Amino acid sequence: MSKGKEMEGEDEIEDLCRNDSKHGSKKRLVARVGGSSSGEPQDADYSVVASLSDELALILARVPRSEYWKFTFVNKRFFSLLKSGELYKIRKEIGVKECSVFMLASGETSWWAFDRQFRSCKKLPILPSDVCFQTGDKESVCAGTHLIVSGKEFEGVVIWRYEFAANKWFKGPNMINPRCLFASATCGTCAFVAGGIGMETNWKVLNSAEKYNPETKSWEPLPGMHRKRKLCSGFCMDNKFYVIGGTNEEGKGLTCAEVFDEKKNDWDLIPNMLKDSPVSTSQSPPLVAVVNNELYSLEASSNELKVYLKGSNSWKNLGPVPVKADVARGWGVAFKSLGDELLVIGASSNSYAGHGMTICTCFPKPQADELHWRSLDKGCTNQMSHFILNCSVMGA
Incomplete structure (x- = not known):
């Protein structure tokens, strides 16, 4: 990932967390996706994105639902969040609707x-x-x-x-x-x-x-x-x-x-x-x-x-x-x-x-x-x- 895109991603995470904190929901979202927000690996699978951090889960919740099938092939944790319905609860929390x-x-x-x-x-x-x-x-x-x-x-x-x-x-x-x-x-x-x-x-x-x-x-x-x-x-x-x-x-x-x-x-x-x-x-x-x-x-x-x-x-x-x-x-x-x-x-x-x-x-x-x-x-x-x-x- 280029430095520019990396910074854009960091800015988006900051904006997202700031918006969530206004509603007092960040702790609930972190608890929902599991673990801490330290960015440490959460699951060791064959994925390109080996771990699905809490912040990344919040970002992916904003991705159009029609694109979700692509992510299920590269990350087991994302597939688990999707199949359990937890990802849609996150979308509801942050006000994303499609x-x-x-x-x-x-x-x-x-x-x-x-x-x-x-x-x-x-x-x-x-x-x-x-x-x-x-x-x-x-x-x-x-x-x-x-x-x-x-x-x-x-x-x-x-x-x-x-x-x-x-x-x-x-x-x-x-x-x-x-x-x-x-x-x-x-x-x-x-x-x-x-x-x-x-x-x-x-x-x-x-x-x-x-x-x-x-x-x-x-x-x-x-x-x-x-x-x-x-x-x-x-x-x-x-x-x-x-x-x-x-x-x-x-x-x-x-x-x-x-x-x-x-x-x-x-x-x-x-x-x-x-x-x-x-x-x-x-x-x-x-x-x-x-x-x-x-x-x-x-x-x-x-x-x-x-x-x-x-x-x-x-x-x-x-x-x-x-x-x-x-x-x-x-x-x-x-x-x-x-x-x-x-x-x-x-x-x-x-x-x-x-x-x-x-x-x-x-x-x-x-x-x-x-x-x-x-x-x-x-x-x-x-x-x-x-x-x-x-x-x-x-x-x-």
Whole structure:
């Protein structure tokens, strides 16, 4: 290593340790990676970097997750930190977050994981469920480094979770109230679900809600919503969990929304939040995403993007999106927040028949009249169907 690069590395370590000390976390991080910070060798293996010092572990925690596989071949201790999940705890401590997109397209037998730019991809291990689960409808949400997939097996509704660190699927834990057609959202490192149809309550529409904690790998009950609803959507905004749209137990479309505040441990009703948007029982749940605490909606019937104006409880049109969401009434389209960008995946609007997948992102601006969408290189998605069955974004 040149002297210049060596000095740069020392400066980065100093900056990192200084930042960690502000939060009182350096001691915890040193304890987590093991041993002292003296720089003495910690493991004698065949690696190019024979020892993984505490400071180096902190630096490597900042490396993009898509590059981790390279380090596992040269250092046993790094591989141990990665496989145990400790490296992701270090990343959380120092505030490092990176987006990955998990997707299951029609006709695929395996889930795929993509980096933010869709330049690299990884095929996940085959989910070891029965044929009923494999061919049936599924719902997914991310919590920390867990991908949670809910569906029905022959014996009933089950949860399968993919743990990114272990690169392995595990069964359970099931929700307290197993359900389908529910709202879900990632809030912080936890996942929230609400509403839906109860699979153990004679298919009744629910108002119950739950929270999944990846640290304890368990579900916690939340207070019930004011309204029972199914085919609804969820999102996290201003550190609160929102549920919007759907239909009630009589099949009537709901224009109201509800918001759960963990600090108050209670729900507030928001009347007419969807008053300007058509509600149809044949449509998909509302396609919504939050970027920089602003709520955006993809209107399936018109292929138009809208932004929610909190002050007036109304919506502003931001122009068309580059997908044909109306081809299947909103089904088969992925509309997600990707850090500070919006992500949309679906049938290309440039194709008359709606065939051919398109993956586009944009930096949304509520004050803009129209947004500029950027097409991403599809890479290994070229042969995939444009119809997206499930899509979730993990930030860790």
